[in-house]
Amino acid sequence: MSATALVLTTLLGDNAVAMSRALAPALARATGLGVRFDCTGEPRSSAERAVWERELVWACGLLTLRTIDAGGAVCDIVAAPVFAGEASPVYRSVIVARTDGPVRTTDGVARCRIAINETASWSGCHCLLAHLADTDRTAAFAACTLTGSHRRSVEAVVDGRADAAAIDESVWRHLMASEPASVEGLAVIEHTADWPAPPISLARTLDPALRERVLDGLLGPGPADVAGLERIEPVDAGRYRTMVERAERQASGFGVAPLERLSP
Numbered sequence: 001m002s003a004t005a006l007v008l009t010t011l012l013g014d015n016a017v018a019m020s021r022a023l024a025p026a027l028a029r030a031t032g033l034g035v036r037f038d039c040t041g042e043p044r045s046s047a048e049r050a051v052w053e054r055e056l057v058w059a060c061g062l063l064t065l066r067t068i069d070a071g072g073a074v075c076d077i078v079a080a081p082v083f084a085g086e087a088s089p090v091y092r093s094v095i096v097a098r099t100d101g102p103v104r105t106t107d108g109v110a111r112c113r114i115a116i117n118e119t120a121s122w123s124g125c126h127c128l129l130a131h132l133a134d135t136d137r138t139a140a141f142a143a144c145t146l147t148g149s150h151r152r153s154v155e156a157v158v159d160g161r162a163d164a165a166a167i168d169e170s171v172w173r174h175l176m177a178s179e180p181a182s183v184e185g186l187a188v189i190e191h192t193a194d195w196p197a198p199p200i201s202l203a204r205t206l207d208p209a210l211r212e213r214v215l216d217g218l219l220g221p222g223p224a225d226v227a228g229l230e231r232i233e234p235v236d237a238g239r240y241r242t243m244v245e246r247a248e249r250q251a252s253g254f255g256v257a258p259l260e261r262l263s264p
Contacts, residue, residue, distance in 0.1 A: 005034035006214065009051055011059040012198055013150045015174030019081075019226050020058060026225035027056075031217035055203045056214070061196050061240040062122040062247055068201075068237070069244070075201040077237045079218045082197070082230040083170050089197040089233050093127045094172050094188045097164040098157060106137060106190050108164075113143040115153040115162035122195065122243055124150055128166035129250040131192040151175070151182075158185060166192070170228070196239045200232070 008024050010016045017039055024037040038054060051057060052073035057064070061080075067073040080089035097103040103112045110132050117124035132139050145162050147153045153165040154175065169191070175183050200218065202211055215234070222231050 005036065006055040007036050007038045008056040008058070009038040009054045011051065011057070011063065013168060013171035013174070014178075015170050015228060016058060016198070018174070019228055022226040023221060023229075026221040027214070027217050030220040031213055033214070033217075053203075055206060057201045059198060059201070060120070060122050061199050062126060062243045063120045064199055064201055065237055065240045065244050066120070066247075073201065074205060075203045077199040077235060077240065078202045078215055079200045079232050080197045080235045080239075081200075081232050084223065084228045084230055086197075086230060089235060090194040091123070091197045092169050092194050093123045093131075093166040093192045094169050095128065095131070095164060095166050095190045095192070096154070096157060096172070096183075096186045097189055098160070098185055099187045100185065101157075101160075101163055103163045103189070106132070106135060109189065110137040111140050111142060112163035113145070113161075114141045115145045115147050115156040115165040117147055117149050117153050119146070122247070123168035123171075123198075124153060124166055126243070126247045126250055127192050127195060130246055131166075131190070133250070134193065154183060154186065158183070164189070174228070195243065196235070199235060199240065 008020055008027070010020045020037050020039070024035045028035040052067060052075070057073070057075060064073070064077060068075065068077075082089050083091060095106065095109055097109070103109055114128070116128070119125055129139055145156060147156050150167050150171045153162070154167060156162040157165050172183070202214060206214070218232050219234065221229065223229060
């Protein structure tokens with residue numbers, strides 16, 4: 001094995017952590033390089049500079065492109081996953097609410113107490129705003145709570161601190177399969193439109209030949225290597241530009257201020 005060591009990290013949810021743990025050794029086998037998954041066991045903060053200094057970062061497309069555009073990450077978007085059951089690298093969010101709660105329809109979601117993971121998130125925040133706008137609803141939330149993660153958004157809805165939330169469907173499926181008790185009492189009200197799946201970025205600091213070797217290796221793993229993954233396909237930053245432009249237009253779309261941040 002080469003002495004070159006690469007570090008993979010993710011800013012995504014529980015399912016991505018599990019997939020990354022399997023992806024690192026699969027990538028090591030495919031490339032002959034040392035590949036380590038960096039995970040503290042807690043959700044990583046997008047503001048943590050060290051995250052964006054890793055050789056491989058798997059994160060929200062909106063957040064990644066914004067960070068690159070702002071000069072906070074010296075990397076390029078190079079690939080994206082095709083999740084199990086999908087035909088291409090796309091994903092969507094599910095809008096969830098309590099079965100015994102006050103929200104039954106998307107019209108109700110637009111006026112309810114909403115939980116979002118972070119304002120920088122596409123799947124937990126801007127995807128919801130886009131869905132409301134595209135279905136001719138106006139976001140006029142009674143309250144917005146920042147939870148810090150999809151899991152904590154689910155918890156906030158379950159225990160009544162919020163009425164509804166938009167959850168990355170891949171995270172939702174993971175929780176339903178691995179921790180069904182954590183989503184007990186919740187139901188999916190609606191699915192959003194499909195959007196480009198969260199990309200994997202590769203550091204520009206790597207030697208060009210090494211970058212090519214890593215990219216080739218990324219395109220190798222499949223379901224036999226990583227549960228929940230069909231394959232990984234090459235993509236570029238242009239695929240995510242619409243998300244950035246849309247988020248800029250939606251920046252003031254919460255309808256309430258200030259946002260309440262959920263205490264740890």
